[in-house]
Amino acid sequence: MLRATLKSLLARKLRLILSTLAVVLSVMFVSGSLVLTDTLGRTFDNVFSNIYSYTDVQVSAKSETADAASGNSSAILPVPASDVARIEKIDGVRKATGSVFVSGARVIGKNGKVVISQSGQFGGSWTGEDELTKLISGRAPSAPDEIVINNGLAKQAKFAVGDPVDIIARAEARKTYKVVGIMQYAGNRDSMAGETTVLFTEATAQQVMLGETDVFNVIDVKGKDGVTDNQLRDNIKAALGPKYTVQTGDELSKASSEAIRGLLKYFNYFFLGFGTIALLVGVFLILNTFSIIVSQRTQELALLRAMGASRWQIIRSVLIEALLIGTVGSLFGFLVGMGLGAAGASAFTSLAKMDSAGLGLPVAAIVTSFTIGILVTMISAVLPAIKAARVAPIAAMRDAATTDKPLTGITIGGGVVTAVGVGSLSWGLAGAGDATLLLVFGGVLLTLIGVALLAPLISRPLVAGLGSVFSWSVPGKLGRRNSSRNPRRTAITAGAVMVGIAIITMISTIFSSLSTAIGESVEKDLQADLIVYGQQTSDVPPIIQPDELKQIKALPQLQTVASVTYDVVSLNGKQDFVLAYDDVPAVITVLKLHPVAGRIDHIDSGEFTVDEKTAKERKYTVGSTIQVTFAKGQTKTLTLVGITNSTSNGNGVVVSNTDAQAGFTFPQPIQALVKAKDGVAVDDAKAAVEGVLKNNPEVSVQTKKELVGSSQQQFDVALVIVQVLLFIALGISVLGVINTLLLSVIERTRELGMLRAIGLRRRQTWSMVTIESVVITLFGTVLGLVVGAGLGAATVTALKSVIGFGAVTLPWGYMIAYIIGAVIVGAVAGLIPAIRAVRLNVLNAIAYE
Amino acid sequence: MTASVATRTEVAAKAVDVWKIYGTGEAQVHALGGVSVELEKGHFTAIMGPSGSGKSTLMHCLAGLDAVSRGEVYIGDSKITGLSDRGLTNLRRTKVGFIFQQFNLLPTLTAEENILLPLSISGRKPDQAWFDTVIETVGLRDRLKHRPSQLSGGQQQRVACARALVSRPEVIFADEPTGNLDSRSGAEVLSFLRNSVRDFGQTIVMVTHDPNAASYADRVIFLADGHIVDELHAPTADAVLDRLKRLDKAV
Numbered sequence A: 001m002l003r004a005t006l007k008s009l010l011a012r013k014l015r016l017i018l019s020t021l022a023v024v025l026s027v028m029f030v031s032g033s034l035v036l037t038d039t040l041g042r043t044f045d046n047v048f049s050n051i052y053s054y055t056d057v058q059v060s061a062k063s064e065t066a067d068a069a070s071g072n073s074s075a076i077l078p079v080p081a082s083d084v085a086r087i088e089k090i091d092g093v094r095k096a097t098g099s100v101f102v103s104g105a106r107v108i109g110k111n112g113k114v115v116i117s118q119s120g121q122f123g124g125s126w127t128g129e130d131e132l133t134k135l136i137s138g139r140a141p142s143a144p145d146e147i148v149i150n151n152g153l154a155k156q157a158k159f160a161v162g163d164p165v166d167i168i169a170r171a172e173a174r175k176t177y178k179v180v181g182i183m184q185y186a187g188n189r190d191s192m193a194g195e196t197t198v199l200f201t202e203a204t205a206q207q208v209m210l211g212e213t214d215v216f217n218v219i220d221v222k223g224k225d226g227v228t229d230n231q232l233r234d235n236i237k238a239a240l241g242p243k244y245t246v247q248t249g250d251e252l253s254k255a256s257s258e259a260i261r262g263l264l265k266y267f268n269y270f271f272l273g274f275g276t277i278a279l280l281v282g283v284f285l286i287l288n289t290f291s292i293i294v295s296q297r298t299q300e301l302a303l304l305r306a307m308g309a310s311r312w313q314i315i316r317s318v319l320i321e322a323l324l325i326g327t328v329g330s331l332f333g334f335l336v337g338m339g340l341g342a343a344g345a346s347a348f349t350s351l352a353k354m355d356s357a358g359l360g361l362p363v364a365a366i367v368t369s370f371t372i373g374i375l376v377t378m379i380s381a382v383l384p385a386i387k388a389a390r391v392a393p394i395a396a397m398r399d400a401a402t403t404d405k406p407l408t409g410i411t412i413g414g415g416v417v418t419a420v421g422v423g424s425l426s427w428g429l430a431g432a433g434d435a436t437l438l439l440v441f442g443g444v445l446l447t448l449i450g451v452a453l454l455a456p457l458i459s460r461p462l463v464a465g466l467g468s469v470f471s472w473s474v475p476g477k478l479g480r481r482n483s484s485r486n487p488r489r490t491a492i493t494a495g496a497v498m499v500g501i502a503i504i505t506m507i508s509t510i511f512s513s514l515s516t517a518i519g520e521s522v523e524k525d526l527q528a529d530l531i532v533y534g535q536q537t538s539d540v541p542p543i544i545q546p547d548e549l550k551q552i553k554a555l556p557q558l559q560t561v562a563s564v565t566y567d568v569v570s571l572n573g574k575q576d577f578v579l580a581y582d583d584v585p586a587v588i589t590v591l592k593l594h595p596v597a598g599r600i601d602h603i604d605s606g607e608f609t610v611d612e613k614t615a616k617e618r619k620y621t622v623g624s625t626i627q628v629t630f631a632k633g634q635t636k637t638l639t640l641v642g643i644t645n646s647t648s649n650g651n652g653v654v655v656s657n658t659d660a661q662a663g664f665t666f667p668q669p670i671q672a673l674v675k676a677k678d679g680v681a682v683d684d685a686k687a688a689v690e691g692v693l694k695n696n697p698e699v700s701v702q703t704k705k706e707l708v709g710s711s712q713q714q715f716d717v718a719l720v721i722v723q724v725l726l727f728i729a730l731g732i733s734v735l736g737v738i739n740t741l742l743l744s745v746i747e748r749t750r751e752l753g754m755l756r757a758i759g760l761r762r763r764q765t766w767s768m769v770t771i772e773s774v775v776i777t778l779f780g781t782v783l784g785l786v787v788g789a790g791l792g793a794a795t796v797t798a799l800k801s802v803i804g805f806g807a808v809t810l811p812w813g814y815m816i817a818y819i820i821g822a823v824i825v826g827a828v829a830g831l832i833p834a835i836r837a838v839r840l841n842v843l844n845a846i847a848y849e
Numbered sequence B: 001m002t003a004s005v006a007t008r009t010e011v012a013a014k015a016v017d018v019w020k021i022y023g024t025g026e027a028q029v030h031a032l033g034g035v036s037v038e039l040e041k042g043h044f045t046a047i048m049g050p051s052g053s054g055k056s057t058l059m060h061c062l063a064g065l066d067a068v069s070r071g072e073v074y075i076g077d078s079k080i081t082g083l084s085d086r087g088l089t090n091l092r093r094t095k096v097g098f099i100f101q102q103f104n105l106l107p108t109l110t111a112e113e114n115i116l117l118p119l120s121i122s123g124r125k126p127d128q129a130w131f132d133t134v135i136e137t138v139g140l141r142d143r144l145k146h147r148p149s150q151l152s153g154g155q156q157q158r159v160a161c162a163r164a165l166v167s168r169p170e171v172i173f174a175d176e177p178t179g180n181l182d183s184r185s186g187a188e189v190l191s192f193l194r195n196s197v198r199d200f201g202q203t204i205v206m207v208t209h210d211p212n213a214a215s216y217a218d219r220v221i222f223l224a225d226g227h228i229v230d231e232l233h234a235p236t237a238d239a240v241l242d243r244l245k246r247l248d249k250a251v
């Protein structure tokens, strides 16, 4: 029995390859993402353990607004220089060194643009050469305008000792410094993780990076011999009290890499999501292949049954076939995924200029890949196996014509599953707390499966309708008839196409609705003609320098100029964004604000305003108070004085400018909204503002239209990425189409032979098969478009209350593109089967055995 | 010249010293060993012989379905040996009709659509009067809208016959057309074939191993081991059986 299974498996190599390929592609995503995140995770671990390898204990001020260990600069608080001496007196301390090292030193390159680094743009104080840093050329900085830079920055921006360099520091406007030295890290590293670093003299660093004199932001502590790091930490902690964060080097490195790993987790979810979709499509394909195999082997199976094989033996033979395909597919999928993961990781590390930790063999990836690959294949094969076992021995004597079984059962099942899916989806979208994501995801999944089950029923009218387009030619008519010949098979094949298309359409619908909504709300809510702001490339927002703002305000072409700044604070114990305006009446004009309750025309220290929606969510009324701890450390109680209408641009808590100046990390304006005088052309106003900003490489001026365009562009880019990944899922479903058609061509050998014998040309045979393929693909696509648009519209409508947009904009452009794509893909998928049909030997086909 | 044209028009299909060799070396089979035969127009010819004697091979070669190893084959007055696939397809569209043992109807098409399929494939319009005549003859008027799965075996084979007839080919080739039918349905199909020869002057070549079926023909050609060994004109079933018995003894 086993031998018979293996033989029939090997005899059909093409079928084997196609169904294995489905498993390979599905598993590939899973193993690829696991390998990628594993490699990146270990790479980051290495980076941080290098950075902190020479640190015994580090002391910094404790911040309430963020976790200092994550390197989040908006949380950086200075400690007085006098603390160094205090710490040196603590038991077990050999040496304490105060230093400045924070992000936010933006170096302007020779091209006039800020040198970009995704890993951070650091500025600090030169503390002399030590185990970690050494000069490779030049000397230490000694004058206020002298700097040392890391070799990575020197190479990236082509700076040499003696070059003048412009820098916008965290607390200082653009200024020219002079490179006097270039340094490297231990192990001849140009950078730790691709960051750029500028080191000033201590006094300059304090001034330009922290904005104060005689302060540091970290104190490095070395212990005496025989004192463990933990002991040292505990001693210092006890001596300094709760206002300080005291961490050992190990703790710092662990905390930092944990923060990164937290981000990598989302990376993982993203790819695993695609893996799930690919698997789902793979299930359709495998199920389909096995169903066809079983119906093709009906006579063979019946013969085995007639010779005494038991039902269980038949089931087992099908399942063994599945096990083999699953194992082989998982193996290859795992290997290919590992390759892709490694390629992805090396692309990432070379882009980020980091040393890759090298490819690992994560056990989780191996176990997951094989478990998923084998399980999915076997589960997909269960139904066909049961069908195989139902084959009656008498079928061996009959012609194995596939009888049209009624679709009642499958249709009822499909209806129920669809209903449950839609129910779960609407429950989830209505908001079910923690279960929301699960309900939505499960709902989408069930809806897709349910519709796939309904597909055989739908296929009759729909395929006939679609096919009638092609009915003008005889091959077209034949191809169309063939595609509705076996509704179940057509439906499963098209179902795989449907899943991919439905998900793409759903995402496109959501994105295009979002995009339109943003465009519309900007149009509606924003009175400004120009918006001045910069694309944030690091944790430090691009800033409009105060004197630049002053000059803009003085421009004769402009009527109103309002500036906005924002920061992260701790609001009633939770991290939150708050806004502040320098000129409240001006903002009221450009954002079209009006009072809903209380007064909104001015905000004094200790007061705040909020928009209507936020107020409702948080149950604020005029007179409510909140506790706000600002980034610089002070805590204030603020009272709500007024509620504004909600807009798309400036929702949330607005504090007074006075409080912002005192408490924000960056109290400078981050955004300016500009309204031109009547009669002044927008482009003229833009040119005037650009003139003021010509020395600020970070911020730029956009007209309202450009703003709409650039915010919509972000969605377009995201959409393209999602589409590219989902096209791989579509690729798998195309395999399904090829598989089905190939098997159909083989099944219809005699029929094709007869057609050729009575005069069907090769070209006509070709178009017949191609049209069948196109009709099946189109059917899946149309189904997918309808289901996807429905799911997308449901999501958009449900999100109305959450995000504030509810008008559904269908992505017609994309949808039409998918249909055209489906025709092309269908024609391509039909290629191999068509070639096979055309090559068919007429004589062999009709010869009677 | 005129004389030779005149003689040629009497011949619907002709094989001249046709050899068909399968395989090479040890496994070589001479399926046909130099067969020359002329099949007259307007005649019903049966090819008989024991299993494996080369009946189907001869028919396939005559119909242009299979290439000959040596020799030449003519349909009407045109040589078909060496034609390209396109040429052969054209030949099948215009000059040749087929009836197979297995009915070979398209299950997705109705009886009428199946009958008209050769015409629609080649983009020709059916001649309504001729179509009606054919339908009357095969007696399928009330079955035209049925699918093959709704027809009996005999009815399906009559649809196949109608399909072969409707394009008025020069020759219809039938390989064991009654092989899958019970004797009553078989007799219906055979008399229908004979009638179309008698009434419409259709040329039919039929392969069979059934002496009773052969008795419907005007002429029977006997094959053995790839050679024509005998022939009979205006045969009766008994005469055919008699010859076959003699052949069996000879082999």
Ligand SMILES: Nc1ncnc2c1ncn2[C@@H]1O[C@H](COP(=O)(O)OP(=O)(O)O)[C@@H](O)[C@H]1O
Residues within 6 Å of the ligand: B022, B023, B029, B030, B031, B049, B050, B051, B052, B053, B054, B055, B056, B057, B058
């Ligand atoms: N494709 C083939 N390959 C090899 N031998 C063949 C092939 N087709 C037929 N033959 C051989 O040629 C001979 C004649 O076959 P065939 O014409 O089918 O006989 P019949 O129709 O009279 O039973 C047989 O010996 C058969 O085995």
Ligand SMILES: [Mg+2]
Residues within 6 Å of the ligand: B055, B056
């Ligand atoms: Mg034969």
